Amino acid sequence: MNSATALQLFCLIAPLLAVVLIATVGRAFPMLYETINALVAVLTFVLVLILYSSLGEVPIHTLVLFEPFSGVAIALQAEPLGILFALMASFLWIVTSIYSFGYMRGHGEKNLARFNLFFAIAISSAIGVALAANGFTLFLFYEALTLSTFPLVTHAGTEKAKRAGRIYLFLLLGTSVGMLLFALIWTWMLTGTLDFRAGGILDSDISKTTLNILLILYVFGIGKAALMPFHRWLPSAMVAPTPVSALLHAVAVVKAGVFAILKICIYIFGIELLQELEVHRYLAFVAAFTIVATAIIALRKDNLKARLAYSTIGQLSYIVLGALVANAAGIIGGGLHMLMHGFGKITLFFGAGAILVATHKTEISQMRGIGRRMPVTMTAFFIGCVAIIGAPPTGGMWSKWNLLLGTANTSDWLLLAALIIGSLLSAAYLMPIAVRAFYLPDKKEDSTIKEAPKTILIAMMISAAGCVVLFFAPDFAFDLLQKIQLPK
Amino acid sequence: MLSSHLSALQVVIPLLAAPLCAIFRKPLLTWLIALAVGLACSINSIAILQQVRESGEIVYALGGWAAPWGIEYRIDSANAFIVLIISFIYLIGIIYARQSVSSEVDEKSQCWLYTAWILCFTGLMGITVSGDVFNVFVFLEVSSLSTYILISFGQDKRCLTAAIRYLIMGTIAATFYLIGIGFLYSLTGTLNMADLASRLPDLASQNTVAVAFGFVVIGLGIKMALFPLHAWLPNAYTYAPNAVTAFLAGTATKAAVYVFMRLAFAIFPDDYFSDFTSTHAIILALGIISAVATSAVAIFQDDLKRLFAWSSIGQIGYIAVGIGLASTAGVAASFLHLFNHALMKTAIFMAIGGLFVVSGTTTMAALKDAGRRMPWTMAAILIGGLSLIGVPFTTGFISKWYLVSAALEQNYWWLAGLILLGSLVTAAYVWKIVETAYFRKDPDAKVIRQEAPLSLLVPTWILVIGNIYFGINAQFTGSAATQAATAILSLTP
Numbered sequence: 001m002n003s004a005t006a007l008q009l010f011c012l013i014a015p016l017l018a019v020v021l022i023a024t025v026g027r028a029f030p031m032l033y034e035t036i037n038a039l040v041a042v043l044t045f046v047l048v049l050i051l052y053s054s055l056g057e058v059p060i061h062t063l064v065l066f067e068p069f070s071g072v073a074i075a076l077q078a079e080p081l082g083i084l085f086a087l088m089a090s091f092l093w094i095v096t097s098i099y100s101f102g103y104m105r106g107h108g109e110k111n112l113a114r115f116n117l118f119f120a121i122a123i124s125s126a127i128g129v130a131l132a133a134n135g136f137t138l139f140l141f142y143e144a145l146t147l148s149t150f151p152l153v154t155h156a157g158t159e160k161a162k163r164a165g166r167i168y169l170f171l172l173l174g175t176s177v178g179m180l181l182f183a184l185i186w187t188w189m190l191t192g193t194l195d196f197r198a199g200g201i202l203d204s205d206i207s208k209t210t211l212n213i214l215l216i217l218y219v220f221g222i223g224k225a226a227l228m229p230f231h232r233w234l235p236s237a238m239v240a241p242t243p244v245s246a247l248l249h250a251v252a253v254v255k256a257g258v259f260a261i262l263k264i265c266i267y268i269f270g271i272e273l274l275q276e277l278e279v280h281r282y283l284a285f286v287a288a289f290t291i292v293a294t295a296i297i298a299l300r301k302d303n304l305k306a307r308l309a310y311s312t313i314g315q316l317s318y319i320v321l322g323a324l325v326a327n328a329a330g331i332i333g334g335g336l337h338m339l340m341h342g343f344g345k346i347t348l349f350f351g352a353g354a355i356l357v358a359t360h361k362t363e364i365s366q367m368r369g370i371g372r373r374m375p376v377t378m379t380a381f382f383i384g385c386v387a388i389i390g391a392p393p394t395g396g397m398w399s400k401w402n403l404l405l406g407t408a409n410t411s412d413w414l415l416l417a418a419l420i421i422g423s424l425l426s427a428a429y430l431m432p433i434a435v436r437a438f439y440l441p442d443k444k445e446d447s448t449i450k451e452a453p454k455t456i457l458i459a460m461m462i463s464a465a466g467c468v469v470l471f472f473a474p475d476f477a478f479d480l481l482q483k484i485q486l487p488k
Numbered sequence: 489m490l491s492s493h494l495s496a497l498q499v500v501i502p503l504l505a506a507p508l509c510a511i512f513r514k515p516l517l518t519w520l521i522a523l524a525v526g527l528a529c530s531i532n533s534i535a536i537l538q539q540v541r542e543s544g545e546i547v548y549a550l551g552g553w554a555a556p557w558g559i560e561y562r563i564d565s566a567n568a569f570i571v572l573i574i575s576f577i578y579l580i581g582i583i584y585a586r587q588s589v590s591s592e593v594d595e596k597s598q599c600w601l602y603t604a605w606i607l608c609f610t611g612l613m614g615i616t617v618s619g620d621v622f623n624v625f626v627f628l629e630v631s632s633l634s635t636y637i638l639i640s641f642g643q644d645k646r647c648l649t650a651a652i653r654y655l656i657m658g659t660i661a662a663t664f665y666l667i668g669i670g671f672l673y674s675l676t677g678t679l680n681m682a683d684l685a686s687r688l689p690d691l692a693s694q695n696t697v698a699v700a701f702g703f704v705v706i707g708l709g710i711k712m713a714l715f716p717l718h719a720w721l722p723n724a725y726t727y728a729p730n731a732v733t734a735f736l737a738g739t740a741t742k743a744a745v746y747v748f749m750r751l752a753f754a755i756f757p758d759d760y761f762s763d764f765t766s767t768h769a770i771i772l773a774l775g776i777i778s779a780v781a782t783s784a785v786a787i788f789q790d791d792l793k794r795l796f797a798w799s800s801i802g803q804i805g806y807i808a809v810g811i812g813l814a815s816t817a818g819v820a821a822s823f824l825h826l827f828n829h830a831l832m833k834t835a836i837f838m839a840i841g842g843l844f845v846v847s848g849t850t851t852m853a854a855l856k857d858a859g860r861r862m863p864w865t866m867a868a869i870l871i872g873g874l875s876l877i878g879v880p881f882t883t884g885f886i887s888k889w890y891l892v893s894a895a896l897e898q899n900y901w902w903l904a905g906l907i908l909l910g911s912l913v914t915a916a917y918v919w920k921i922v923e924t925a926y927f928r929k930d931p932d933a934k935v936i937r938q939e940a941p942l943s944l945l946v947p948t949w950i951l952v953i954g955n956i957y958f959g960i961n962a963q964f965t966g967s968a969a970t971q972a973a974t975a976i977l978s979l980t981p
Contacts, residue, residue: 066960066961067961067963068886068959068960068961068962068963068966069886069889069890069962069963069966074960139880140880140881143879143880144880144881147874147879151926154927157927162923162927166919166923169915169919170915173877173912173915174912177877177878177908177911177912178905178908178909178912181888181892181908182892182904182905182908185889185892185893185896185904186896188893189893189896189897
């Protein structure tokens with residue numbers, strides 16, 4: 001076992017260091033938990049970064065942790081797509097930790113030890129999903145992610161939070177146990193393995209009907225990807241405190257879902273086999289429908305976080321669509337969008353939280369003219385909007401470009417139309433928020449409003465800057481994604 | 489020298505210890521005796537398993553009288569595994585019992601409780617190791633009679649009716665079983681399991697065998713609480729002392745399940761269970777109905793002990809499904825779940841016992857705010873609950889995986905679907921508990937930390953940690969269960 005191989009394990013357990021520290025140290029000073037989380041986040045990011053730099057330099061072997069039954073192991077294996085996901089999750093964790101300094105105090109949240117503890121467990125689970133060497137390991141961490149985020153969603157402990165938690169668990173556990181687990185066991189029975197292998201493990205000897213059913217089970221069974229009709233959990237999850245919505249429900253949790261779909265399409269089915277399956281086209285239509293439908297719903301939502309939640313569902317379906325069109329451009333577009341949307345959407349959620357802390361407003365119709373009072377917040381928010389729409393100068397452009405390219409290859413014009421309409425609609429539901437904030441006159445009683453706390457602003461500036469930097473320097477992500485072994 | 493008597497010791501040690509308890513009658517002393525029995529038998533059970541793995545089946549003629557005249561103890565991978573499960577659950581149960589029992593049973597009666605407990609353990613051991621169907625009956629009665637006594641030590645007066653009810657059902661069960669083996673004896677002239685197995689195939693076409701099979705199946709069905717023969721169980725578990733419930737939940741039905749498998753697969757002719765009477769299909773159907781339906785009943789219970797009693801019937805359903813599949817994979821899944829379920833359910837009932845010591849009640853009301861008042865106790869219930877659902881990193885997940893793949897192996901898609909549906913129903917009652925324990929109407933109220941005593945928490949958590957450990961590393965349990973299944977399925981010549 002070389003050092004790079006062992007490094008995978010360190011990446012996984014580094015976040016748990018925060019759990020141990022938070023659980024053992026008392027509350028020596030007010031910001032202790034956030035400080036611990038921020039430091040551990042930096043450590044985790046550095047470890048993932050080292051793992052990234054050793055990719056291709058030294059061989060990274062599969063690291064088998066346990067073998068519960070023969071042929072099925074809990075094992076880690078870093079590959080390009082997973083590293084990209086882990087890089088994004090750990091970097092944005094740092095940003096979110098900075099944000100939490102201001103937010104959790106500014107908003108007077110309670111039970112901070114529990115909050116920070118489960119947050120760290122959730123990140124560790126997300127990295128477990130990213131580095132999983134086989135479907136079994138991926139499933140384990142996927143479920144761990146669901147369970148560790150449940151206490152975060154229901155953090156407020158109110159009746160509303162409780163109801164939301166029930167929907168959250170029921171949909172995520174229900175789909176994963178009812179369909180994903182089922183599909184995994186079935187795959188295991190058919191092939192005798194669940195390893196992620198280049199070119200896929202299922203082959204065309206298996207009857208087409210079986211494969212079609214399997215694909216349906218996988219795509220809907222991964223409820224975290226929020227494909228309609230299993231999307232309801234995401235808007236419910238928005239009762240959580242903003243850092244949770246920002247990092248987990250715009251980045252870690254939902255991206256774990258689409259990431260799992262990408263992995264399964266590439267490494268379980270293999271994109272060649274996927275193209276032979278009738279049903280991949282129909283599923284692509286479901287994704288296309290989700291894109292348009294959620295955009296229309298988002299237009300009608302006045303609550304800012306609800307609008308952002310529906311926007312997230314739509315954007316996730318872009319990635320699902322990228323995976324399902326089953327060609328290189330689609331996969332690269334999907335992988336890129338995972339990253340670009342992550343940066344864009346986290347900025348928007350940070351913005352929503354900043355507005356909440358500074359003005360206690362949650363409805364878009366109340367946010368007239370606040371741009372003049374909170375210029376930094378709203379500028380960052382604006383950049384986030386541009387990134388989601390996919391316009392320059394933000395990285396969102398590259399991912400949308402590749403997704404369009406991939407879809408155009410299938411010559412299914414309806415899908416292409418859905419992508420374009422989806423983007424136009426996203427401009428229609430996001431832009432008015434920024435425009436209202438800057439151009440409409442503000443109300444008199446709002447004249448006392450000031451900018452949000454500094455740490456919140458710093459976090460927003462970092463993530464917004466990230467959106468722009470990714471426009472000028474997307475090469476690293478491109479290079480990484482091109483290393484995925486796809487058949488020519 | 490001693491190593492050749494291991495199998496007999498497993499029964500003889502507790503059998504001799506029980507009268508000692510009755511003689512001394514001091515609570516602490518009797519508890520120590522019970523503990524010593526637990527330690528000795530647990531170590532012995534490991535030695536037995538080791539011996540079986542190294543040199544195959546152990547055949548021990550009791551008193552030197554060779555079968556078919558004498559009684560024979562026969563241990564292979566299948567019952568060695570069960571012996572191990574029951575011994576360890578007994579040991580942990582006894583460690584736990586000291587404080588739990590003192591809080592529920594008065595000083596004078598405690599020695600009798602331990603006496604009955606040791607006898608019950610003797611009976612369960614005897615059922616498991618015996619290679620003689622009549623001897624099984626004898627030990628079945630020993631364990632049943634002592635269980636009735638154990639249940640009637642409960643605090644609530646209703647424990648008496650629960651015990652009577654179980655007594656009636658249990659007696660019917662034993663009688664059915666006895667009639668069944670009586671028929672077999674009249675046909676074959678032997679009571680030895682191995683002899684029966686070799687003689688029955690020639691007689692398979694006789695109706696008497698079919699009738700005997702029917703009696704035996706129903707008799708054991710009652711003892712293992714197979715739906716719809718489960719009626720005795722909820723009250724018995726609810727009103728028995730907490731420590732006793734914890735022990736019974738992990739062991740009592742398990743021994744009956746084992747005998748059922750032994751008879752169905754190893755003693756009756758090969759095609760009997762699967763083809764001739766299609767009993768396997770009935771068992772499978774009853775199992776899956778029970779897994780889904782009784783779990784649904786559990787959702788509506790207000791008393792925690794009753795809730796988990798219903799859940800136990802549901803879990804027996806899963807075990808029955810594995811038996812009904814009648815394949816190596818299916819039976820292995822059943823054996824595995826016997827082990828896993830013992831771990832999780834005993835831990836849950838122990839934690840409930842802890843809850844009782846603090847709150848004085850086991851209704852849902854006792855759970856209010858329990859997440860903050862007693863985080864460790866509550867976490868034990870929670871982890872047990874997650875394991876019942878089959879969440880990854882717990883043993884329940886491993887059980888589900890084995891069972892679902894066994895179902896898929898025979899292309900029973902619908903069955904795999906129903907098994908997973910059962911998980912969701914389980915999630916409903918577990919979540920009811922979580923919501924009561926962890927969500928509060930008044931978030932600002934002061935909470936006083938009042939954890940269950942350490943002497944209750946430690947045994948509980950030993951099982952909880954075991955639950956997680958065997959959920960991650962199922963190498964030992966998986967291979968032991970598979971060996972057990974192969975052993976029990978291939979004994980027929």
